[in-house]
Amino acid sequence: MAVSTAIVGWESSRREKLQGGGHGGGGERREHMFEKVVTPSDVGKLNRLVVPKQYAEKYFPLGAAARSSPAGTVLCFEDAGGGGETWRFRYSYWSSSQSYVITKGWSRFVRDKRLAAGDTVSFCRGSGGRLFIDCRRRADSSTSLSxxxxxxxxxxxxxxxxxxxxxxxxxxxxxxxxxxxxxxxxxxxxxxxxxxxxxx
Amino acid sequence: MAVSTAIVGWESSRREKLQGGGHGGGGERREHMFEKVVTPSDVGKLNRLVVPKQYAEKYFPLGAAARSSPAGTVLCFEDAGGGGETWRFRYSYWSSSQSYVITKGWSRFVRDKRLAAGDTVSFCRGSGGRLFIDCRRRADSSTSLSxxxxxxxxxxxxxxxxxxxxxxxxxxxxxxxxxxxxxxxxxxxxxxxxxxxxxx
DNA sequence: GCCTCCACCTGAGCC
DNA sequence: TGGCTCAGGTGGAGG
Structure with a gap:
């Protein structure tokens, strides 16, 4: 599978510090895949991120088996911010709403990154199937609004x-x-x- | 099962025109079961009708299996108004509120019938387990409100x-x-x- | 008892 | 117009 590099248990080592010195150092080329301006629901109590279908099917395709399976799959992302964290998300398809969602693990990301509605999360990939996630604040977050x-x-x-x-x-x-x-x-x-x- | 005549997929034929000429014509005897004056919640965005427990347990009993199952069951009602529509509702028990509710399909009924708070829905049954649903406007529905x-x-x-x-x-x-x-x-x-x- | 997660559901809006 | 997407919900299970 091109998307998920490993399927591991949730309980062990949710975050790991990665040494910068391993294979594939900082100068690696990364391909931008897509980004999403998160909605209030994406950072709220629903604890899930809706992945726009066009991007989901292009970059995170689920096989027919995983699509019908309630378990979905696991996507592992390295933190593009350089902290070295690894984020593990459950990724699955909800047939009832016909949408692709990141569920388990997402609320932790929202909390740790203090993600707020209007912020942007972006997804990139490097060599060897490595995936990266990054986020940035929306420009006007602390200034007074017009x-x-x-x-x-x-x-x-x-x-x-x-x-x-x-x-x-x-x-x-x-x-x-x-x-x-x-x-x-x-x-x-x-x-x-x-x-x-x-x-x- | 005495209550539900058929469990069918949602996608196919949500409404079917029934021929009047089949078995059990228009002159059949129908037993009145109960009626409810619907509340604002019953016709609002909660998309559910709370079935008073006394009537639910008397007329629409759920077996222990269906009570604990999230799926509940499906109730099929014919339109007593003569239009010939068939209304399929999901019917289940919400243990959190200890109440019996009609959920899926209800919002369609509310919309199509233009049901408003204060209106009355009534439930009858005929022979062969056939179920009928009807509704009538509250007396002052068309006059202007103070x-x-x-x-x-x-x-x-x-x-x-x-x-x-x-x-x-x-x-x-x-x-x-x-x-x-x-x-x-x-x-x-x-x-x-x-x-x-x-x-x- | 709260939080997370899961499997549903629906309406609004867009194309 | 109708179909599709998706934001915003639900109850329930489990930790």
Whole structure:
């Protein structure tokens, strides 16, 4: 199998420090496979990463047996960040939703990397079937959001069936700083922000 | 099994037109089993109908095997309204809530029948183990709701974490008829309705 | 009792 | 339009 280098028990050595001096040093060529901007669900309590089908079938093909098997397979990734960790994920196909998912082991990655919605995980491969995983923060994670970006974020995080129109009348003035309270979230508005008419 | 007449795959023929001319014509005697006034949850996004335990155990008993099995069983109902549809529902026991529920297939019924909170679904059985389902609107379903009743209805149907204040400014005047749009729902207001200050 | 994991399920949105 | 994808859910088992 080209994708999974080893199938091992979960309990032993979840992470191993790899010595840099082994075969295949740091200068190796790595092929970028794909990346995904993770959704709130990908980093939330569902403890799973949905792998977009196009990439899953191209880079992590499951044989017919593994596709129908509930066990799926195990994918081992080296940490591209250089820490040397090895991440072992269970990878399988959910026939009910017809989607490919990384499940067991994923929540640990999310926690250890402090992965948040909007961050990007990227997948590469090197020689000898070695797989690498990396992640990076989204650019605006700690800066204040523009009202439009905040609206997009709220739109992404609110329940899908909600439809709400907010207009200038909802804007609250306090202490010279304009604040829009939406679903319990106080949004600071820049002073130069014009009148809002957000259609979420 | 007395309850389920057939267990079939979901993918094939979710609804079938039944010929009226088969065995057991329209004049057959049907025994009324029970009915339920459906709650907001029964017609909401939970996609399930809670079957009152007393009726469930009397009319739709699950054997010990099916009770513990996650699969439950499948109940097939003919449409008592005469349309000839067959409704297939997954029926199972949720041990966590110790309740009997109809899950898969229910949301389709809710949608197709435009079932709303307060409506009544009734269950009957005929000869040969045939099951029938029917529903009827609650008496006031088509009349306009008072703002207070509308607020209560919205409060019951919105997600519990939502906190929204709506005031008169949200009221839209159009064609002489006042309309309050809340979460995508247009509420017709009576002409004599005073200024609104609903705290949901 | 909580957390993880598993096998389902559905609606929205996109093509 | 219909089909497909996938984000966001569920209950239950097990540690």
């Amino acid at each position: 009202p439009v970006a905040a609206a997009a974020l709220i739109k992404a995080q609110r329940p899908p069936s909600m439809s709400v129109v907010v207009d200038e009348k909802e804007v609250v003035h306090g202490g010279g700083r304009r604040c829009l309270r939406l679903f319990g979230v106080d949004l600071q508005l820049r002073a130069e922000t014009p009148a809002l008419d957000l259609q979420l | 703002p207070v009743a509308a607020a209560a209805l919205i409060k019951a149907q919105r997600p519990p974490s939502m906190s929204v204040v709506v005031d008169e400014k949200e009221v839209v005047h159009g064609g002489g008829r006042r309309c309050l749009r809340l979460f995508g729902v247009d509420l017709q207001l009576r002409a004599e309705t005073p200024a609104l200050d609903l705290q949901l």
